[in-house]
Amino acid sequence: MSVILVFLLVIAGFAGWWLSHQRLTNKPWLEQGLAGDLVGLDRSALPTAKIGLGVFLTVVGCLFSLFTSAYFMRMGLSDWRPLPLPRLLWLNTGVLVLSSIALQCAVVAARNGQIDMVRLGLATAGLTALAFLIGQLMAWRQMTEDGYLLSSNPANSFFYLITGMHGLHILGGLVGLGRTTVGAWNGARPERLRLGVELCAMYWHFLLFVWLAIFALLAGWAATFIDICRQLLT
């Protein structure tokens, strides 16, 4: 369970930092009225939707940390046989990186008010994300054809489970991206469009990060890395 505890430690650190800015040591019973400097404490200047997405991504991060924790615990048992990952995953990774880059371009374009570039970026991101999902399905197919079935070994089970979960999150993101894209073509208000694009980009970058982490996990590098850390500590 160490992975999830480290994740929670990071969350706790962030929560602590935020709480320390809420004047938790003030004596509210002695302060009446409204002061200018209290206004700054009322709420964050960030758009509410971004904070909402941030909270949601924390939950998603928690979910994948727990899968990782379970992976490491199950890995220690004797029947674990690591599986060779299909090379196709490298290509998929590249496609997902492209998708993120396209969305980042869309963000920059939205800030500069270049609507054509925004449309181009959104469409590219959507198509590459779809290509990623198709690539993942093909990787699954390749695995089953090579005889690495879901239930034949826990390493296989985790591979299908974790990549499947990640794929579902991409699929959900595509719904949001689709709505933003439709808005970009139907003339949504610029500030609204910009927020939508920024939210999509935030979600995409996060899922790219999650993918890189689970790729490292499934390929076995994460375990090697942890072993090295452990040896350094002892």
Place this chain on the structure above:
Amino acid sequence: MVDITPADGIPPAEVAEVELYHPHSWWTKYVFSQDAKVIAIQYSATATGIGLVALVLSWLMRLQLGFPGTFDFITPEAYYQFITMHGMIMVIYLLTALFLGGFGNYLIPLMVGARDMVFPYVNMLSYWIYLLAVLVLVSSFFAPGGPTGAGWTLYPPQAIMSGTPGGQDWGIILMLSSLILFIIGFTMGGLNYVVTVLQGRTRGMTMMRLPLTVWGIFTATVMALLAFPALFVACVMMLLDRALGTSFFMPAISEMGEQLQHNGGSPILFQHLFWFFGHPEVYIVALPAFGIVSDLISTHARKNIFGYRMMVWAIVGIGALSFVVWAHHMYVSGMDPYFGFFFATTTLIIAVPTAIKVYNWVLTLWRGDIHLTIPMLFALAFIVTFVNGGLTGLFLGNVVVDVPLSDTMFVVAHFHMVMGVAPILVVFGAIYHWYPKVTGRMLNETLGRFHFWVTFLGAYLIFFPMHYLGLMGVPRRYAELTDMTIMTESAHHLNSFISIMAFIVGFAQMVFLFNLIWSIRHGREAGGNPWRATTLEWQTPQTPPAHGNFGKDLPIVYRWAYDYSVPGAKEDFIPQNMPGSFGPSREQA
């Protein structure tokens, strides 16, 4: 006393309007409503409905335990199904949904001075997915093989084997699917509760001016958002084990002489995941109760809450600590004793902030102007019950005490006191307190007092004797206790007595439900602020609050939530949105 209002007057409330959704038809106003208040009532009604099912299940269990062999239809399989569904419904579908979905939805926007939740559409979806989860759960009663009888902890491998009711039928699949749905629905609601507290607060409402109810619900929601994914992961993996034959949790095992296809899985992994959710869950239910009870005590004792800052810190501290105590539920799983020692230590440490809260409640009551209203009675009963249940928790937190007691009725008595009775008493107190705001009418006083005394004394007569049964060694989870040497005749009598008390207490809840329905039309008119309370929900222009909560202008907050009996003030309470400076509060200058 510092008045920190700027000398050049108060700037207008420049809080950006939440884009309010305006319903256009009866359906969108009362059924598919995006108004948090309607959603709160929907959540509460659904939770109460499914809670009644769980109440009936507990009666059936008590029939079997109190009068073994009398009722033929309660087979051992049926008994396990009752026990499982009772536990799961009460903990998740009733308490969690009621505190966060019910009270959270109703009180957060009103108490922080917002017009609604920040994402009303997602909030509506949250309720409908919750309802779907409940329906899937209920459907398992009608599925072939009946609901699962795996115990509310659903431990593998037994949960998905044919010896357990529902293990190889639909029961466990429906249970796991229902939980997955519940978690998805809850995450949607939880996002709203957290972000509304962060971003929806009106002008002047700093975090340190929030009523403790909001602090409790806020912290509990943050914890739930971080803890429920663990249950989600456990449910998904067990579903794969059951449906597709993977071996996440299932070891090599044979059933009826036949080797199953599972191989090498780890049941302990499930226990870790389950309790990583399961222990924070205790505090997900307890923290809103802590918060609400602080407000009830302060309001009905006409005195500011003692040690507000300490209360806030304690809530946050308990929330953080509760993530590092989960393995104290697993002392008997054969874990490393050093591991157990670590978790025993953290478990005992968590008693410190909890004790701070209890002291502060008692000190708030000290020399207060205590009005023994029904909400106050329930709040007082909560403190007593929580202390009782918490003390046995200190016993069970120690490995050496827990190991012999772990499988006895002592544990049943402990967690029913601390996690069942105590939060439910707060739920009742809170309903008596806020019902006038929700409906505009008071609940009937006579029926309410009857309900309180029967529930409070009855619950003690049920669960106190159970501690003795547990110390005698009477095991939990057994459908039949007749042929055991430890079951003396007096123990049997005690069991029958407990069962009879359970029926009486259950009957009192019917009186309460009658009161809830009857008073909607026939209750005494309450007016806007019957308890003369300070918090914003009592200052709304209409009662019940209209869509948008606060009329044309949002309130501006000038003070904390506990200005009761302030010397020099005209009345013994000063609403949070009243400007002006008054003398120092008593005690804490």
